[in-house]
Amino acid sequence: MQPAAPESAAPAAFSYTAFALSLIAGLALGIALGRLLGPLPGGEAEPWQLRAEDRNHYMLAIALEYHESGDAARALDKLIALKPAGDPLVALAEGACALGSGGYLADASGIAALRSAVQLYQDFGREGCAERLLPEAAPAALPAEPPPPAADARAQPTPLPSKTPPPASAQTAQTARLAPTPLPRRFREHSLRSFCDIARPAIIEVRTVDYLGRGVPGQRIRVRWGESEDIFLTGIKREYGDNYGDFQMEEGVEYAVDMPGAAEPLATALSTGSCYSDNRRGLKSWRVSFVEV
Template identity: 25%
Template sequence: MKRFPWLALIMLVLGVGVGVFYSWFIAPAPIQETSPHTLRADFKDELRSLIAASYASSGNLERARARLALLGDADALAALNAQAQRMLAADEAFESVQQVARLAADLQKPPPEPASTATRLPTRTSAPSSTRQTAFVVPVTAQTTETIIPEQIIEPPATLSTPTPRPTRTSTPLPGRAYELIAQDTLCEAGLQEGLLQVLVTDARRKQVAGAEIIVTWDGGEERFFTGFKPELGNGYADFVMQVGVLYTVRVGTGGAPVTNVSPPGCLAEDGASYTGAIRLSFQQP
């Protein structure tokens, strides 16, 4: 009876171990053909800013959404809000911060309804050439006499046999209606910072809106900030500290109806002492 080739089997297993060790630790495959989700955090920030700048120019929300998805963030909206906050803290250009915040705000809008019943879905897929995990999907919508919702799927681009033209960009989504003041509350509560102006922004469905720009102006000054930077208080929340004796005008976005003569209210404590209270303004899209 012939003996089982134990030695050959052991050598085979040993060889596999040596090969894997060499290819993982000594000479790993060179870095090439990576996808955006593997980028370093600061490059992801750069990419988010660029996506926002590109969106500000093209108005193509679906394309921006698809590009953000490639970054692999668990919550793209939170990532954008956090980045806007970091940009503000780093004193980056207001225009850039605004673009990021606007994209965050627009991402919360429901997708637009198709313009007509005709729908076409051209798809393009190239043959994969290597180990690739994520497909690159850039859906784009166009609003013309018919709706074209093409979807481009590009896997590894080594050999492209049947190219299908990419779709042209969509028209800019219609902006929502201007926010209006629905409530103004004086807050005389212990623990609140004196002169605090709280702003709460909701959309037409009473859902809090992150990334809404709040513009506060007063005689000789202006301050702009965004909702959503204190998510623990709500995505549509933002605040600002007012000075006693100064009258402020507050509005949401450049087209919002201004609320004038806002100033810190006076409050009376139980012992009769007076102190400065806070104000809450609630804005909603009609």
């Protein structure tokens, strides 16, 4: 007679393997469904969820309000609520730059609005490309006397009047409310060395740091050669860090690098030429850093 099998040898009522596998599948399914059906259905979007172009317009609206109220804290709160990847004012500068580069300056309205954005980030010591895109003179705008209030309770929209500038007194009051522009930051050459990277030939890499070595984004770097020059901002290529900018050199050309209004030109003119890395020929690159003084 066979002895009775012990209880522990009886087939389990539960398969842990099947349970674990289906748990993982269920988890993935649940997360996907949760995110799809999630708490923010269409039409209930938050400002930070706006696509880039619309976010730029939203930031411009913030700047317009700041232009009227001079309330920097409120403006900053709203910029922060957009959850930018880095400095919210640099994000504003980049947004203004993108709008300015994209035909936003075709009319006086765009010019005035962009000027408000530039004013806002410059009040906090930031720089962008938008100020270089703006025309020198203030736009010849137009405040027309607003049309008299419509007598009819539900009046039809009236044709839009031409834009006219606000009264001088209003402009003066606005200016007085805005915070003074901080002193410009000053930098000096900190280090300069060449390197050979086959993947990144003939590049001038520039970084801007403060006296503690922390990155300083949004600084203008100028590269001049012959009769030409190019100005770029540090921090635009975020994949390389928020204080990084670069410039592509050509062979046989010498380049002078400085920070306009902020740092003297490098003592050495930079040029590229042959270099070798792992027995492969490349073109020499330069790594420059400016430190705040």
